[in-house]
Amino acid sequence: MVELTGNGLTIADVRKVCLEGEQVFLSRKSLQKAEKSREAVQKIVRDGRTVYGINTGFGKFSDTLIHEKDVMQLQLHLIRSHACGTGEPFSNEVSRAMLLLRLNALLKGYSGIRKELLDRLAFMLNEHITPVVPQQGSLGASGDLAPLSHLALALIGEGDVIFQERKRTSADVFKELGVQPIVLEAKEGLALINGTQAMTAMGVICYAEAEALAFQSEMIASMTMEGLNGIMDAFHPSIHEARGYPQQCAVAERIRNILADSRLVTKQGDLRVQDAYSLRCIPQVHGASWQVLDYVKEKLEIEMNAATDNPLIFDGGRTVISGGNFHGQPIAFAMDFLKMAMAELANISERRIERLVNPHLSDLPPFLSPQPGLQSGAMILQYCAASLVSENKTLAHPASVDSIPSSANQEDHVSMGTIAARHCYVIVQNARRVLAIECICALQAAEYRGADKMASATRAFYEDARLIVPSITEDRVFSKDIEHAAQWLKKNKAGWTTSRIKREPDGWKRNA
Structure with missing residues (x-):
């Protein structure tokens, strides 16, 4: 089980809970902090202090005071109206x-909600009651208001959920399980929806898939190196140490390890003096993508443990501050x-695909065809990769540079972070399909060169992959091969992945 404290949650923990179904339990100390924060909210209501979101309206209505008898109705109206x-x-x-x-964020004890609500969120996770949350509609500031409102609807019995692989109303599921829908009290609706959890959740899943794909791209690129009799001198440690980027050095080291006993790779001068950039610069390009992955992981793990609602309650309720931690810019x-x-990992992969299929760029059969002319072979596989790469270029346009004012210009700068996260997920899926195409072509090229001459690591990968994608002996519907290979990679079963690698202080190294 994963203990939730409001601090220290990692991407590995999210994988365990959200992808592997591990259960959660709540830290007693964190529950005590949350209960003290809740007592502060109740005192504010009793004393009639004017505090944003507790007894005022929201956004442009922040100056509208709400009578004590209406504060619960205020929270219900908030959730219903914001579920757009x-x-x-x-x-x-x-x-x-x-x-x-x-x-996890509410457990930090700055939000003023009841233990009952925290327990219900944990119950939904552990019972696999999953809210149905539409993807579009968030500006990524003032929190992910629309998506998180749909999550809150499920808590109060007015939303849809997926339970036991069926879409049902949360009210029906709660009734079946013998629990009552939550009735929101002062501040609780606002505490649920003021946060960056939609974009961050999407970001964590993107990162988990992107990290696995980055490792797999190195195995696939290594197989392409064998198919094209690539020159290993470009991976010599001295070159990469001379530049100094640890991620670049680590990529070069991993590929040296993968290809250590290959009889298909060459040395400079054996066949040619140097390779094209798409082979020679694998450590530089892939390493730069790893720099980004490291940066993104750091920011996600900060945000996963951040208090991002508004207002926040400090000093037992003596200090209640309305701020902007809900803004999704980071x-x-x-x-x-x-x-x-990720678009660049796909971009350089597509260029390697071109070298595998283009008869002007290698001595392999034209388009890896078993009967060039009569059969087209992998010709249109490269077309498909080029299309996906081009689509990624449009999706890679930054969402974060856009902003449209909302709430009568009270909320006059927003992040569009949820759009960025959603587009990132599409790019990761496209990149995986491009790498699946490179995998199919590299398998065929390695077979042509002689699979018995492959490195031990790539040969093991080759044999596993051939169970998914058979040899091209005759033209067939390659769309199926692309999808089968992509799903194989997505399931993280394809050789050199995170399950076989650990992080060391001096970079990424393979487990012994």
């Missing part, structure tokens, strides 16, 4: 991550940065 999401729902994994991250930048990093 549209479009396709987030995946179950992302919605579960939203639940987890919002629960995650918006991180997601836009990750978009570029």
Whole structure:
């Protein structure tokens, strides 16, 4: 089980809970902090102090005072009115991550909500009651208001959920399980929806998939090196140490390890003096993407443990400050940065695909065809990769540079971070398909060169991959091969992945 404290939640923990189904439990110390914060809210209501979101309206209505008898109705109206999401729902994994991250943030004890509500969020996670949350509609400031309102609707029995693989109303599921919907009290609705948990949840899932794909890209690129008789001198440690980027050095080291016993790679001067950039610069380009991944991971893990609602309650309620921690700019930048990093992994992969299929760039059969002319072979596989790479270039346009004022100009600068995270996810899926295409072509090239001459690591990968994608002996519907290979990679079962690598102080190294 994963203990939630409001601090110290990691991306690995999110994987365990949201992807592997591990249960959570709440820290007793954190629950005590939350209860003290709740007592402060109740005292504010009793004393009639004017505090934003507790007994005032929201946004431009912040100067409208709300009578004590109406504060509960205020929270209900807030959730209903702000549930304006549209479009396709987030995946179950992302919605579960939203639940987890919002629960963790509320456990910090600055939000003033009841233990009952915290327990219900944990109950939903542990019972796999997953809110149905539309993807579109968040500006990424004032919190992810629309998505998180749909999450809150599920808590109060007015939303839809996925339970036991069926879409149902949360009211029906709660009734079946013998629990009552939550009735929101002062500040609780606002505490649920003022936060960056939609963009951060989407970002964490993006990162988890991107990290695995970055490792897999090195194995696939190594196989391409064998298919093209690539020159290993470009991976010599001295070159990379001379530049000094640890991620670049680590990529070069991993590829040297992968290809250590290959009889298909060459030395400079054996066949040619140097390779094209898409081979020679793998450490530099992939290493730069790893720099971005490291940056993004740091920002996500800060945000996952941040108090991002408004107002925040300090000093037992003596200090209640209305601020802007809900603004998603840090995650918006991180997601836009990750978009570029993953788009470039796909970009350089597509160039390697071109070298594998273009008869003017290698001595391999034209388009890896078993009968050039009569059969087209991998010709249109490269077209597909080029299309995906081009689509990624448009999706990589930064969302974070846009802003549209809202709430009568009270909320006059927003991050669009949730858009950045959503587009990042599409880029990751496209990049995986491009790398799946490179994998298919590299398998065929390695087979042509002689699989028995491959390195031990790439040969093991080759044999596993051939169970997914058979040899091209005759033209067939390659769309199926692309999807099968992409799903194989997505399931994280394809060789050199995070399960086989650990982080050391001097960079990424393979487990012994």
